[in-house]
Amino acid sequence: MAVLNVNGKSLEANADARTPLLWVLRDTLGLTGTKYGCGIAQCGACTVLIDGVATRSCQVPLNSVGRKKITTIEGLAQDSKLTKIQQAWLELDVPQCGYCQSGMIMAATALLAAKPQPTDADIDAAMTNICRCGTYKQVREAIHAAAKA
Amino acid sequence: MTIQTSLGRRSFLVKTAAVVGGLSLGFRIPADDDAAEAAEIKEINAWVVIHPDDKVVIRIARSEMGQGTLTGLAQLVAEELECDWSKVTTEFPTPGENLKRKRVWGEMGTGGSRGIRTSHQYVREGGAAAREMLIAAAAAEWKVPASECTAANSVVTHTASGRKLGYGQLAMAAAKLDPPNAVKLKDPKDWKLIGKPLKRLDTLDKLTGKQVYGIDMRLPGMLIATIKACPVHGGKLKSFDAAKVEKMPGVKKVVPVDGNAVAVVADTYWNAHTALAALPVEWDAGKLGQVQQDDVTAMLKEGLDANEAFIGNKAGDAKATIAGAAKKVEATYKFPWQAHACMEPMNATALYTPEKCEVWCGTQNGEAALAAAAEAAELPVSKCEAYKLILGGGFGRRGRADYVRQAVLIAKQMPGTPVKMIWSREEDMTQDSYHPTTMCKMTAGLDAENKLVGLHVRISGQSILAALSPQSLENGMDSRVFQGFMPGGPEAAYGYTVPNLLIDHAMRNPHVTPGFWRGVNTNQNAIYMECFMDEVAEAAGQDPLDFRLKMLKPKYAAVLKATADKAGYGKKLPDGHFHGLAQIMGYGSYVAGIAEISVSNDGVLKVHKITAGTDPGYGVNPWLIDRQVAGSFVYGLSASLYGEITIKDGAVEQTNFDSYNVMRMDEMPEVETVLVPSGGFWGGVGEPTIAVAAPAVLNGIYKATGKRIRELPLMNHDLRKGA
Incomplete structure (x- = not known):
């Protein structure tokens, strides 16, 4: 039994030590906002923050996490108050199908924490998540909007 | 503080009962306990439900996969309904309900860019008919001719006297009226909502992790399966050695599917996936196994x-x-x-008993999903139901119901247990159409x-x-x-x-x-x-x-x-x-x-x-x-x-x-x-x-x-x- 620090809470997770964090979050802890897209760290749909670093949770075994702080998409808004990034996403109507957007928002959250005023090149480098609907332009605009907010 | 989390019965409250008082079609997750309220609320017609607080629920027959048809179709209905756009929400009628009601919602298939272009007429007529009924209800209340009343922004006004009644106040009475025989649609030059760049109605939950896609479905006691079909399309499953993996963590059952695939059912996806990867399987691809590019x-x-x-x-x-x-x-x-490579790999959740079969899935064709479920379950369609969820991409792939059939065939081998079947990305890429x-x-x-x-x-x-x-x-x-x-x-x-x-x-x-x-x-x-x-x-x-x-x-x-x-x-x-x-x-x-x-x-x-x-x-x-x-x-x-x-x-x-x-x-x-x-x-x-x-x-x-x-x-x- 592992005890994880997820979204500011200590949660017990009864899963095999090698289970990727992605599936611990989804199946064991019921936090299904973090998505499965590829399982090989290519698509970024499973991105969470681990101690503030955007991390593809499909490649993180449960036994490597320890008490590091995990933040998932469910942990961003506090008391239903959206973060400025979520707010920018809302105002610019970013998602289409929306499936990749949890990962996009988590990656953007880490980017803006590290670089509050990112350039387009910074965004290109940090935002390698796959979107099949084609929201790339709106994601970029929303990051710039959040940076100004 | 340590919180014991147990997923299962209390994670999502899912209403699978079909209809409560004509509203609340299908199910909702998570559910508000609004059954008491729902019993008081009647639909105006198949397309429009109005709550006492003026909330407008517009029914959307087509599937939403990111293309925005949900918002566009709602605009068409709302244009004629003359309702307050800020009060509009939507819900999906189920394919089973559509069949029971003699396809009152028409075709549910969502492909070929047809969502709006093949239903604009009847959805606008649905909105117009509801508006006429709301006006008639107000006219009856005021004992004036309906022709003296107008509707705008969810309010009916008696022009001469200036009296006003909101749609929420009129809905109960309007629902009891006969629908008009014919309605006249607006001239395009009078459109207020059609043609406007309105924001989507389905954005917020996609920003907070709350949006439930098929892959996120949870039911009490649910197990999770993953599947591998013969890598050569058209090939067969020859044999598999279940004993080699049955003792692995979380594994509940290893089952053949349709003569061409094998699935592992386990407590979690990862345990199912790990066991499937370890499962010895032999395929019979015949001569197709020799075909080269x-x-x-x-x-x-x-x-x-x-x-x-x-x-x-x-x-x-x-x-x-x-x-x-x-x-x-x-x-x-x-x-x-x-390949389609939708971001959300194919998946479906099925609950089978000898009396009934239900499936939950993202699908571009709810009626095909229902038909596939019934066929796989070998039950009459009337004893089956399909609940449509928002799709994590479709692009044509989810017009097929092959994955629905597989989920039911797996669930059928575990009667009474809900089974969510998820394809790995590898399965999604190699078993695409x-x-x-x-x-x-x-x-x-x-x-x-x-x-x-x-x-x-x-x-x-x-x-x-x-x-x-x-x-x-x-x-x-x-x-x-x-x-x-x-x-x-x-x-x-x-x-x-x-x-x-x-x-x-x-x-x-x-x-x-x-x-x-x-x-x-x-x-x-x-x-x-x-x-x-x-x-x-x-x-x-x-x-x-x-x-x-x-x-x-x-x-x-x-x-x-x-x-x-x-x-x-x-x-x-x-x-x-x-x-x-x-x-x-x-x-x-x-x-x-x-x-x-x-x-x-x-x-x-x-x-x-x-x-x-x-x-x-x-x-x-x-x-x-x-x-x-x-x-x-x-x-x-x-x-x-x-x-x-x-x-x-x-x-x-x-x-x-x-x-x-x-x-x-x-x-x-x-x-x-x-x-x-x-x-x-x-x-x-x-x-x-x-x-x-x-x-x-x-x-x-x-x-x-x-x-x-x-x-x-x-x-x-x-x-x-x-x-």
Whole structure:
């Protein structure tokens, strides 16, 4: 039994030590906002923050996490108050199908924490998540909007 | 503080009871306990439910997969309903309820860019009828003629006295009234919501992790399965050794599925996945296991010159004209298999008992999902139900119900236990129904004045209908192969006037399953026609735009001209930048694209901008149309740049995004949408523009490099000058 620090809470997770964090979050802890897209760290749909670093949770075994702080998409808004990034996403109507957007928002959250005023090149480098609907332009605009907010 | 989490009974409260007081169709997750309230609320009609607090629930029959049809359809109903847009929410009626109510919601299938263009009439009538009933209820309350009352912004007003009643106050009484016999729809010039760039209705939950997709489904006591089908399509499951994995953590059962697949059912996906990977399986692929990619190419090549072919469009005598032409141009093109690669892998949740079968899934065709569930369960449709969830991408893939059938066949082997079946990305990539592969031989004849007088288009290759819907073939012919090439009709007609024309199809069907893939056959047909048109224009010594405009019918020419004007076609571009263009009609809309590209000295292609023109007749939501146009280019250009499925020993070689690459943010071109709705017809917007991206880029590449790329994907070509 592992005890994880997820979204500011200590949660017990009864899963095999090698289970990727992605599936611990989804199946064991019921936090299904973090998505499965590829399982090989290519698509970024499973991105969470681990101690503030955007991390593809499909490649993180449960036994490597320890008490590091995990933040998932469910942990961003506090008391239903959206973060400025979520707010920018809302105002610019970013998602289409929306499936990749949890990962996009988590990656953007880490980017803006590290670089509050990112350039387009910074965004290109940090935002390698796959979107099949084609929201790339709106994601970029929303990051710039959040940076100004 | 440590919180014990146990997923199961309290994670999601799911109402599967069909209808409470005519509202609350299907189920909702998580559920508010509003049964008491719901019992008081009656629908006005099938499309509209109004709550006492003025909340308007508009029923959406089609599936939402990101394309925005949910918002567009709600706009159509709300326009006629005259309701307060800020009060609008939506819900999906279930396919089972649709059948019970004699298909009151019409067709639920969501493909072919049909959501709005094939239901605009009856959904607007639904909104109008509800408005008339609300007005009638107010008139009865005030004992005045309905003709003295008007409705706007969810309020009915008696004009003479100024009395007002809100829709929420009127809903109960209105629901008891008979619907009007006929309603008059608004004149388009009076539209207040249609044509406005309103924001989507389904955004918020997608930003907080709350949106429940099929893969997120949870039911009390649910188990999770994952599956592997024979890697060679058409092959069989020979044997598997369940004993080798049955003792692995979390494993509940190992089950054969449909004679061609095996699934592991476990407590979590990871445990199911791990056990499936360890499961010894033997397949029987037969001779299909020896088929190589070269065999497929040879099969298609043979069809290019075959005597027998289905004729899709014919005028005059193309062959004789070309034979006697002053100048002849010939080129052969090839289009590969491409995967859908929806971000959300295929999945479905099923609960089977001998008396009843229910499925929860993202589907583009709820009624097909229901039918597949009933067939797999071997139960009457009336004892089954399908609950539609928001899709994590569809692109045509989720129009098939193969994954629904599998989920039910697994659940059937565990009666009473809900089972969520999830495909791994690898399964999703290798068991897709791919964009069909075809080749095309184009032959043109020019007369002495360099006028195109004869054109023969010979398509050779796969038919989607032959594989997925053989009953839809017409005397063996798949007419949809001719999308964009049809002699007429409101759907996909050929735009050029060529006096001697022959477009025919030698059907050649390799064993790999084809399917509907955003844009479907317009994708390769636009490349064949529009790239070749550039070749013919060059042979004629004319500019590609001028050459086309001389032959294009008026609506085609108008949208191409508008797009070229907006893009500044013919004007000076930055050094090293070139314009390529293309046009087509598909899904009832006329579209054109101008790509501005450059190719660096080391052969790197950059798509700087695509200007995209579209005439869908009426544009319901310009903002969402803009998103669909840009999105179609991401999907289409991803395929043009990287999309290629190949086979080895009969099986698909690409397994994940590392071997099947797609476009990322840094490759996203600027997209400018030129919306030129000419009115009088309703065309689609989800797909049409996708087809012009690739040929426009390819035509630009020729200008930049002198290379005619006639086979996709581009990653297989060296674009360096002289290479």
